[in-house]
Amino acid sequence: MANILYGAPVGQAINEKTVQIVSRLAEKRIIPTLATIRIGAKDDDVAYEKNAVKRCETLGMKVITTVLEETVEAQTFYDTLSGLNADPAVHGILMFRPLPGHIDEEKARNLISPEKDLDGGSDLSLASLLTGKGAGFAPATAQAVMDILDYYQIPVKGANVAVLGRSLVIGKPVALLLLNRNATVTICHTRTVNTEEVCRNSDIIVSATGQIESFGRAYFHAGQTVIDVGIKYSEEKQRICGDIIFDEVEPRVDNITPVPKGVGSVTTAVLANHLALAAERTISHE
């Protein structure tokens, strides 16, 4: 029986730190302010935005939401985004992705300066992960993985870690965060021929493939920690699923995150924390 690494207490610990920053800033009459920018009304986006707004407001921070029609002209979108980025009253920006096809997502990501890029999507934010320097934040989900490991005191330094998946949003950034913390990281992906062996040789497995319930008992054994970043709705199973076959794996390993109530429930706390940090940095730079 594994120790179940629930996200809620991790999020709560992050929120406590955020509240401390918010009250320090309140003394200086600064309210950290998030600007969200969304095109259309995809269910996932609306739900995530609602969560983020609620979380920020609960923690004493402000949110300005901007919603544009699916038919918005690309230039109008870029101008709106650049306007938010230039606005000194806005401390952080959350842009919902993917964007519609007629908008250049690469261009859009890079219109957000690293100081305001709470979800770490711009090239300069990503470069910060490589160099270990600079003003950039890590993508919220990648940071959430690190926060879970730290909260539950899973040793990272010198640990062998398998990262499954190499996306820009989670696989590559979390691999770099782990590397910066002195883990020995192997990145597996669709062309990897021996994922099973790599997992078995690892102390920690971070799975971010988005492939519903793809990794079962053969990949795991006692002593391991499994962080399941996958979160997808399975029509077949009529429920939210992770990458890991939880019922098979949970009895074998030492620690495992559930899906839902695992990594996903930490990301909005991370975003809110990044917002408070971004606001705090504006005064420490004065």
Next chain:
Amino acid sequence: MANILYGAPVGQAINEKTVQIVSRLAEKRIIPTLATIRIGAKDDDVAYEKNAVKRCETLGMKVITTVLEETVEAQTFYDTLSGLNADPAVHGILMFRPLPGHIDEEKARNLISPEKDLDGGSDLSLASLLTGKGAGFAPATAQAVMDILDYYQIPVKGANVAVLGRSLVIGKPVALLLLNRNATVTICHTRTVNTEEVCRNSDIIVSATGQIESFGRAYFHAGQTVIDVGIKYSEEKQRICGDIIFDEVEPRVDNITPVPKGVGSVTTAVLANHLALAAERTISHE
């Protein structure tokens, strides 16, 4: 007995491609032009510069060298570098590093725009490696490793690769280049507890630790390819050494680069090639 992967024929093949680009550009009356910028007169820098100048000129390209005193004011250096970067007659820049302590190296690296950053040191160049997009070049040594593997037809896709070392100049960039080519990459470093095991489980080992002759027979076996990026002068042995104990390892593995005459002899060819490509891009963007 291993197949010895000499750098010279790889460099030659790259130079042939470069010459083709140079002659296409000559028809349009464009001569690719490199600007080098060096502070002081460290032996290594002077030797490398001499090589680069000779290589570029042999291939029909032009070099402008700028040499500044060790005592140069930081702002003067930044201004000189920015001037080269802004000059439309300069297609590529090679800045010698490390810089003296009174100059902010991070700032300096980022004064070179990715289009002219032939040795891939700026944050935006590094981000290009992460995203697989953008105008950035890979650091020349990291690219040289890939060119050697390709020239000798060592399969990279799906291969298990151990990268030893995680520097920004070679370890991390070569890991990303390999990952972008569908290798399964493990990055080992000083905090890795089982480097020997990781090496033994790998098809290709790229060593870039700069630790003189640190990896001997226990790390290797038949079937493997070893790329030794290390290149340091050993006072004790009175010769240039790599990371690998060549005499022990060469009889065991299938392929190995020598030191010297291996990776090091490919990098100036790569730089010259990047210069030609940078010049070519200026017209394709017109």
